Every structure is written in C-alpha cells, then in structure tokens.
Amino acid sequence: xxxxxxxxxxxxxxxxxxxxxxxxxxxxxxxxxxxxxxxxxxxxxxxxxxxxxxxxxxxxxxxxxxxxxxxxxxxxxxxxxxxxxxxxxxxxxxxxxxxxxxxxxxxxxxxxxxxxxxxxxxxxx
Amino acid sequence: xxxxxxxxxxxxxxxxxxxxxxxxxxxxxxxxxxxxxxxxxxxxxxxxxxxxxxxxxxxxxxxxxxxxxxxxxxxxxxxxxxxxxxxxxxxxxxxxxxxxxxxxxxxxxxxxxxxxxxxxxxxxxxxxxxxxxxxxxxxxxxxxxxxxxxxxxxxxxxxxxxxxxxxxxxxxxxxxxxxxxxxxxxxxxxxxxxxxxxxxxxxxxxxxxxxxxxxxxxxxxxxxxxxxxxxxxxxxxxxxxxxxxxxxxxxxxxxxxxxxxxxxxxxxxxxxxxxxxxxxxxxxxxxxxxxxxxxxxxxxxxxxxxxxxxxxxxxxxxxxxxxxxxxxxxxxx
Numbered sequence: 001x002x003x004x005x006x007x008x009x010x011x012x013x014x015x016x017x018x019x020x021x022x023x024x025x026x027x028x029x030x031x032x033x034x035x036x037x038x039x040x041x042x043x044x045x046x047x048x049x050x051x052x053x054x055x056x057x058x059x060x061x062x063x064x065x066x067x068x069x070x071x072x073x074x075x076x077x078x079x080x081x082x083x084x085x086x087x088x089x090x091x092x093x094x095x096x097x098x099x100x101x102x103x104x105x106x107x108x109x110x111x112x113x114x115x116x117x118x119x120x121x122x123x124x125x
Numbered sequence: 126x127x128x129x130x131x132x133x134x135x136x137x138x139x140x141x142x143x144x145x146x147x148x149x150x151x152x153x154x155x156x157x158x159x160x161x162x163x164x165x166x167x168x169x170x171x172x173x174x175x176x177x178x179x180x181x182x183x184x185x186x187x188x189x190x191x192x193x194x195x196x197x198x199x200x201x202x203x204x205x206x207x208x209x210x211x212x213x214x215x216x217x218x219x220x221x222x223x224x225x226x227x228x229x230x231x232x233x234x235x236x237x238x239x240x241x242x243x244x245x246x247x248x249x250x251x252x253x254x255x256x257x258x259x260x261x262x263x264x265x266x267x268x269x270x271x272x273x274x275x276x277x278x279x280x281x282x283x284x285x286x287x288x289x290x291x292x293x294x295x296x297x298x299x300x301x302x303x304x305x306x307x308x309x310x311x312x313x314x315x316x317x318x319x320x321x322x323x324x325x326x327x328x329x330x331x332x333x334x335x336x337x338x339x340x341x342x343x344x345x346x347x348x349x350x351x352x353x354x355x356x357x358x359x360x361x362x363x364x365x366x367x368x369x370x371x372x373x374x375x376x377x378x379x380x381x382x383x384x385x386x387x388x389x390x391x392x393x394x395x396x397x398x399x400x401x402x403x404x405x406x407x408x409x410x411x412x413x414x415x416x417x418x419x420x421x422x423x424x425x426x427x428x429x430x431x432x433x434x435x436x437x438x439x440x441x442x443x444x445x446x447x448x449x450x451x452x453x454x455x456x457x458x
Contacts, residue, residue, distance in 0.1 A: 124323075
C-alpha cells in the first residue's frame with residue numbers, strides 16, 4: 001500500500017467512527033405514529049405527519065364499528081357500539097405513549113414515536 | 126489493498142446501520158382477562174424473542190382461563206367451581222388452588238375473594254344504571270365470607286357454600302403477570318422485558334442504555350395525563366387500582382367496580398392507589414387493599430409492610446408518596 005492509501009483508510013475510519021459514535025445521539029424525533037389494533041391484529045399504522053386534513057377511520061368490530069377521528073396532532077374515538085362509551089370519554093391522544101382503549105370492542109389506539117429517548121416506557125392505568 | 130477496502134466497507138456499513146451490535150426487540154399485544162396485555166422483549170435473536178413472548182402469552186392465558194368466573198374454559202376452572210356451590214368438594218387447577226389459598230389465608234379483611242354475590246349484584250344494576258337497595262346488599266353480603274369456602278390441601282379441592290361464589294379480580298392478574306415473567310426469565314436470550322397488563326406492570330432486566338424503566342401513572346381524573354413518572358429497576362412490579370377504569374354513574378355519583386367488603390358498596394376512600402413491590406401479585410393485592418382502606422390505615426399498612434411502596438390519591442386529589450418512592454417519582458406538572 002502506498003502512503004495515500006493509508007491516509008484514505010485513516011480518513012474513512014475516522015468518518016465511520018464519528019458516524020457510529022453519533023448514531024445514538026440524534027435528537028428525539030417529533031414524528032408520531034398512530035397504531036390501530038383490533039383484537040390481536042394491528043390493522044393500521046398512520047404517520048400523523050402525513051395526515052393533511054382530519055379524517056375518520058372505521059374499525060369493524062363484533063358489534064358494529066368504532067369510528068376514530070385522526071388529524072396531524074392526534075386521534076380520538078367519535079363513536080363506538082360499546083355500552084359504557086368510556087373510550088369516547090378518554091378524549092384525544094396527542095402525545096407518544098398515550099392510548100385509547102375500548103375493551104368491549106377490543107380496539108386499542110396507541111401513539112408511538114420511532115425515537116424513544118426521554119419518553120415513558122409504559123403507562124399504568 | 127482492494128480486498129482490504131472491500132472488507133472495510135462491509136464492516137463500516139454494518140456499524141453505521143447499527144445491525145452488528147443492535148439489540149432486537151419484539152412487541153405483542155393481546156386482549157386477555159378483560160384488559161390489554163402487552164409484552165415487549167429485547168435480546169439478540171428475533172425468533173427467540175417471538176417464541177418466548179408466545180410462551181409467556183400461553184402462560185398468561187392458562188391463568189386467565191382458570192380464573193375466569195364468567196365463562197367456562199375447562200372442567201377445573203373458577204366458573205365450574207362457582208357452579209358447584211353447595212355440592213361439596215370440587216377439584217380445581219393448580220393456579221386456582223394457589224390463589225384461593227392466598228385469599229383464604231391473607232390477613233386483611235378488606236380483601237375478600239368470596240364477594241362474588243355482591244359483585245354480581247352491582248354488575249346487574251350497572252347494566253341498568255341503577256343502585257342496589259340496602260336490603261339487596263345485605264342479602265348478597267350474607268352469602269360472602271371466609272367461612273363460605275374451605276380447602277382440602279391433600280386433594281386440592283375447594284368446597285363452596287350454597288349460593289356463594291368466588292371472584293379473584295383483586296389478585297389473578299398480578300399472579301398471571303408473575304407467571305408470564307417466570308417464563309420469560311427462563312430464556313437467557315431475552316435480556317430485558319416489560320409486561321404491561323393495564324393496571325399491572327412488571328419489568329425484567331435493564332434497558333439497552335442502562336437507564337431505569339420509566340413508568341407513567343395515569344392521572345385518575347384525566348385519561349390523557351400522567352400524575353408522574355416512576356423510575357423502576359429490574360424485577361420491580363407495579364399495580365394501580367382506581368375508580369376510573371370500570372364504573373358507571375347514576376345522578377352524578379360514580380360507582381366503581383372495587384367493592385368494600387365492610388359495606389358491600391364501591392370503595393370511596395381513594396380514587397387511585399398504586400403499589401410497588403418485587404412481585405406483581407403482591408403489588409396487585411396491595412393496590413386493591415390500599416384503594417379500599419381509609420387513607421390513614423392505608424398509609425399505616427405501607428409503613429409497616431417490608432418491600433412495599435405506594436402512591437395514593439385520596440378523593441380530595443391529595444397525593445401521598447411513600448418515602449421509598451420519593452427519589453424515583455417525578456411529578457408531572
């Protein structure tokens with residue numbers, strides 16, 4: 001190898017090392033993803049950054065359908081065939097880690113963020 | 126030189142994409158025991174994480190089936206036992222026997238697993254948004270008490286008095302979390318895990334970055350807020366009992382699902398009680414107990430019980446944080 005080859009190798013090593021070192025130090029992303037689950041199945045994952053205008057998603061359940069309003073900031077349950085309507089009462093979720101649960105209809109809405117730095121691992125209810 | 130550069134490029138691309146050292150993670154969420162159960166695991170091998178999580182769910186399901194009092198799952202489950210009331214000894218499954226033994230022997234009268242008739246009464250009234258009369262409650266309470274069931278250690282049987290029925294809602298989920306956790310810890314390929322069963326959480330191992338597990342405690346009066354965040358370490362379990370998850374209202378009065386055996390009516394001494402311990406079963410038991418007991422008595426129980434810490438919110442919204450949690454609890458503004 002010539003001297004320039006060693007210099008090139010050293011340069012590449014330096015760049016790689018820096019890239020690896022700073023890999024885990026990126027600022028937490030503000031990206032929010034709404035995960036829609038019914039029963040055991042995840043039926044939709046929606047990146048809220050891509051939601052340009054509020055829209056409704058309909059989740060078919062055993063007793064009808066749960067209707068969820070989604071906008072770029074968060075989501076809430078508009079209507080549900082369940083008896084107590086506690087899912088509607090849970091209001092709008094806007095922060096990663098928050099969830100809306102409809103137990104009778106087995107619907108779970110969760111906001112997550114791809115970068116978990118500084119966020120809560122779980123919420124006890 | 127060319128060869129060296131090719132090797133170098135392969136290694137550097139592996140490093141920069143994080144594939145070489147990055148831990149794998151696996152999450153699964155299912156509806157069981159009338160709640161949502163999430164199990165999150167991390168480790169080096171994705172296939173092993175998935176199979177361990179599946180096994181943990183099978184374990185959870187075993188307990189769920191055996192302790193479900195509303196649906197028949199197997200010939201030795203709680204549903205079958207309750208149907209067998211007044212007909213002598215009945216052989217029950219192992220999980221069920223352990224839980225009923227605990228319910229019989231634990232020293233606090235505020236936790237009563239024989240409250241089935243009272244719970245059924247409130248459930249029926251809840252469907253119609255009505256409140257039971259004092260007479261109805263008195264009649265139902267007469268069918269409850271520890272003298273209404275006996276255990277036979279040798280034959281693993283339980284005898285239930287006529288018209289009585291057991292309900293393990295105060296302890297079964299915590300037991301199931303511990304049982305699922307024992308399945309996970311047996312697999313050395315799993316380096317860390319979090320089992321979240323709604324009101325019961327257990328953490329296993331340490332997170333990849335070495336930081337504590339951050340568990341938010343729901344604000345009992347605002348579903349989208351947390352009271353604060355607790356930093357938990359390997360092996361710790363946490364459970365919360367509150368009046369906000371299952372309840373109904375009549376004329377503006379809230380009737381929650383946790384019944385005080387002393388009155389036969391929904392407990393009103395707290396709006397949220399969180400217990401932290403090393404066992405999910407213990408945390409589950411004490412969260413219900415602390416929710417039912419009068420505030421001062423609840424604090425006295427926390428102070429005298431080793432390895433028990435708690436956060437209790439009374440009806441006025443005042444928050445008690447036990448001394449052992451004050452350094453690891455960050456209140457949310």
